[in-house]
Amino acid sequence: MSSEPPPGSGQQPPEDDRFRKPPPPAGGSGSPYGDQPPYGGQPPPPPPGGGGPYGGDPYGGGGYPSDPLAGMPPLADSGKRTIARILDMILVGVFVWLLTWGFGVTELDVDTDKVEYGKSLGQSAIAAVLYIAYDTVMTVRDGQTLGKRLFKMRVANLDNGATPSVQSSLIRASVLWIPFAFCCACIWTAICGGWSYFDRPYKQGLHDKAAKTVVVSTAS
DSSP states (O other), rough: OOSSSOOOOOOOOOOOOOOOOOOOOOTOOOOOOSSSTTTHHHHHHHHTTTTTTOOOOOOOOOOOOOOTTTSOOOOOOOHHHHHHHHHHHHHHHHHHHHHHTTTTOOOOOEETEEEEEEEHHHHHHHHHHHHHHHHHHHHHSSSSOOOHTTTTTTETTTOOOOOOOOOHHHHHHHHHHHHHHOHHHHHHHHHHHHHHTTTTOOOOOOOHHHTTTEEEOOOO
């Protein structure tokens, strides 16, 4: 009886992503010793810090290479990321305003002795849905929102450089936009996006960390 798993028993990762880093060449690592390990037939000692045979995993999983960015374009400039994000906010914000104005959902309705917050909450919900949908759809397509496309950068998986999946893109967008829409727009945007100015070595915002993504340059 064959020991091979039946066809379709597992989901294979997509191989048609043009941004995915190429697999290592056949024949191993190209060691002059062929397939035989050096050090007298014993496997090499683990790197300092106990990171496992592939070096340290930035998320503690032990499955990433020691340098996940090897083979990927350079990381995008944080200043350009900020400007691109502002442009995206303006574009979607105009659409949110037109949509809420058309349905009569104003941000705040003041009536002499009372303030109605229901309409403000409705506008926040619409804004959150539209921002998340915009960011998710554009990221899944090719890693670029309109702002990122203008400044020649894209979102990529940290581990393999591929375009993020729907799940990763949705996590990334939700972490960024839900607090923005409902409670602390300016503060949260500054903290979440501004984190990339100080993060090392991957220049990730908090939403990047949640989704395990980075933003890289596409300029040739």
